[in-house]
Amino acid sequence: MGKFVENRPVIALDFPAFSDVKNFLEKFGQDEKLYVKVGMELFYAAGPDVVKYIKSLGHDVFLDLKLHDIPNTVKSAMKVIANLGVDLTNVHAAGGVEMMQEALDGLAGTTKLIAVTQLTSTSEAQMQAFQNIQTSLTESVVHYAQKTAEAGLAGVVCSAQEVELIKKATSEDFICLTPGIRPAGAAVGDQKRVMTPSRARQIGSDFIVVGRPITQAENPVSAYHLIKNDWLQK
Numbered sequence: 225m226g227k228f229v230e231n232r233p234v235i236a237l238d239f240p241a242f243s244d245v246k247n248f249l250e251k252f253g254q255d256e257k258l259y260v261k262v263g264m265e266l267f268y269a270a271g272p273d274v275v276k277y278i279k280s281l282g283h284d285v286f287l288d289l290k291l292h293d294i295p296n297t298v299k300s301a302m303k304v305i306a307n308l309g310v311d312l313t314n315v316h317a318a319g320g321v322e323m324m325q326e327a328l329d330g331l332a333g334t335t336k337l338i339a340v341t342q343l344t345s346t347s348e349a350q351m352q353a354f355q356n357i358q359t360s361l362t363e364s365v366v367h368y369a370q371k372t373a374e375a376g377l378a379g380v381v382c383s384a385q386e387v388e389l390i391k392k393a394t395s396e397d398f399i400c401l402t403p404g405i406r407p408a409g410a411a412v413g414d415q416k417r418v419m420t421p422s423r424a425r426q427i428g429s430d431f432i433v434v435g436r437p438i439t440q441a442e443n444p445v446s447a448y449h450l451i452k453n454d455w456l457q458k
């Protein structure tokens with residue numbers, strides 16, 4: 225049996241209100257079970273209720289809150305997140321190994337935990353100048369991935385550009401969830417490290433996350449299916 229790859233692009237529901245989510249999901253009909261991402265904007269606006277609503281419709285949920293605080297605070301927050309029954313959630317690897325281990329301890333259940341390495345909106349020049357990290361961006365990402373694996377988490381958030389090296393440095397089964405996905409010719413926006421769905425698949429991404437190319441499309445359902453078809457094509 226080959227390694228697990230999520231066949232559905234994870235749709236980033238970056239909306240400011242619960243009603244936007246209802247309108248968006250209604251476009252897909254009841255039979256299409258999606259994998260969606262609830263991030264800071266929607267969670268701060270609509271809270272746990274929106275997560276419960278999405279789960280009640282039978283969709284899978286990645287709760288992308290990127291926790292980064294002292295270990296005790298992150299552990300306590302994860303105990304609360306555990307009750308939401310989401311499928312996947314995350315922390316920032318920069319919080320350290322102890323913080324990641326405490327997060328895992330707090331979560332204690334079936335929700336998978338992954339860690340953000342370097343945001344896909346960060347370029348190498350920005351990282352070196354602003355974070356004062358004097359390695360290549362790839363080295364920094366691989367370093368964070370190794371520390372994440374050491375802490376016992378299931379994988380990382382990275383750009384598709386780093387997947388091959390991360391898998392070599394950790395294992396084939398270590399999850400690489402990759403935002404910064406753009407269909408050929410689509411507007412890149414604030415993303416710096418991007419890749420097309422099909423190339424991300426070829427290179428070994430396990431999950432792709434796509435927001436604006438779907439949510440801001442004239443026809444989000446057909447944009448989703450075009451991206452999904454590209455992702456499924458090797």
Ligand SMILES: O=c1ccn([C@@H]2O[C@H](COP(=O)(O)O)[C@@H](O)[C@H]2O)c(=O)[nH]1
Pocket residue numbers: 236238263340342343344345381382403404405413415433434435436437
């Ligand atoms: O490194 C990261 C971590 C998270 N994200 C999130 O993914 C989506 C991407 O949205 P697009 O509209 O497709 O750019 C967004 O919710 C980010 O918060 C990321 O882009 N990069």
